[in-house]
Amino acid sequence: MTDTTHGGPHPSRRTFLAGAATAGLGIAGLLTAPPASAAALPRLPGEISRRSNLSTGTGTRYDAVEVDIEGDRAWLTVPRGLDLDEPVALAWFYHGSGSDHGALLNGFGYEARQLVDRGTVSICQDAGGNGYAGPYAMAAQAAGWRYVSSLADVGANFLRATSGGGALAAEVLGAGLIPDIVGLYFVNALWDVRRSWDTGGRVELSSAYGGSTAAVDRTNPARHPASAWAGDRIRIVHTTGTDLVTPPQHHGIAFYERARQQGADVSIRTHGLGHTTPSFVGHEVPLYFKRWFLAWQAERA
Template sequence: MFLAGAAGGLGGLALAGSSLSPATAAGATPTLPAEYYRKANQRTAAGTQYDNINVRINGDVARIFVPQTAKPGGAPVPVVWFYHGARTDHNALQAGFLSHSEAVVDRGSIAICQTAGGTLYSHPTAVALQEAGTAYMNSVFNISTNVLRATSAGGALAVETYARGIIANVAGLYTVNGTYDLRAHYDAGGIQRDAMLSAFPDVAAIDAANPARHAASAWQGKRLRVVVSTPNESDTTVPPGSHGLALQQRASSTAAEASVRTHTNGHSTPGFVKLDFAAAMDRWGVPDAPVVVDTQAPSVSLISPTAGQTIKGTVTARISATDNVGVVSAGIYSGTRLLAAATKYSASEWRVSFDTATVPNSAYTLTARASDAAGKTGTSSAVRVTIRN
């Protein structure tokens, strides 16, 4: 049934093209493999739009922050791997790591935090899940470079990952109050020993998985930034002398960088880390391509048909659409109803063809709309046309 003339309707007009997807028009990340939950269209404090997505990788949960400029299989994008502390999981990305992970998004990079089995340190199960996570991310995104960012217990898996080359093309490791020597934890007794025995069956298993077993040669040409508390006894959870400073000393003879920065906060993360981490990534050559915050809607006009025009036969509608960042979709509308999606013809023009013989002769009202990646929509002035075949 067609809505005609006086009401300005074009209810059944058949136009070439398919309908627009709201998610695509808004620039949202397409559904990822094994995705089961998302908070779409989140914004950082700086205004960068991203999607907060949970996926399952070999039964383990990972949370991923994807800036909406990064698309699966698209342009190369850096990935920053966050390694959570004890008794936390993938949710650390939107909790303790939040200001840091959103700062990564502001650089145009993807942030990911795997549960990795929980508090397993560098247990073989955690390593296997890291390997699965690496394969997953490489299968979905075109990764330009990787960065490892660890805290507390997460330091063990990050160090093991970097030393063994589980993730390729790593620009560097930034670890804050991070675990390094599992045997030192065990030998310290008390709650540190209890933590080791909750993850490993015996001392032999601890020694076999201990990141401190790797020789200096494992750090050849690699980059590490170690953040620890001073004096040594100020951090009773992960004493720097047995962990962060021991790692720095082991790597210093062969690494391209093995730098240390100290604080006096004990086992708490110091406030300087956010900016210091960004500076480290800059030093290591990690691309910094801040996402442009789009505050403008597209400017749209209907080039043809023109107001008052009488049309017949097959007609090509031409839409002019420009934006300060970029137009991602355009279409012809009657009222609020999308009639058909247009196809990009040039840098500023979109087109769609339709057969006027499919509707009754009458007067109709048309508008053109265009959307950008930020989901902002511009609408043209209404055009009244007459179909007469």
């Protein structure tokens, strides 16, 4: 089977930082846990703060580091024991409107810790959510990719979005803005930004796009035809009740109907909690990432 993932050439292998003495694990971390203990992560470029030697519920050690990436802040969780000069798996978390990059340690924390147990690095930037897929968010996303790909050999990218962060995550996938995207897990999330604009969406929309409908249309994920999602793996979660922020018929369901036409693995699951994230998401995310990775890896064999 041919490789149907989006994106450009795989980045060259890079040394993470001098003195990063860690045991090899690499991209196999999606299948096996990293060592129980390992050397501390060296100081990162742009580092602002750090929570060192944290532990997941199963005892996997990791570091959480806050960094400045060309003016946009981000948190990263990095399992101890990874050799970041070998291909690693990277999960991108896109928070909702009104939140910030701290969501990686809070609302997304349970998912991120489970990914730590599987040897996966996670990142959450301020870029999404309030920025949607506007000019600032797009620039911050590009800067984020430059940053992580200069530090590590990123062999596979996973996307996890909620609420307003869905606009940026879906655009990253649909437009192929980073290479080797394995899949997107999309919860109560925004897909058709122009629809939200036209129906009086959240006030942050106007500032995110400079009050310009042309700017909205340039990066609205809903503009992409079915062929843009060819070969993609997407899990869409939406409510069967009322969601005034991202009404499913205009976002989750509409995205599903478009993407499933040519997607490799596009599925949907519902809940009755409105715009609240259901608890099953925390359990599904690592399972879907592993499932998608195995399928993606088989395609490339």
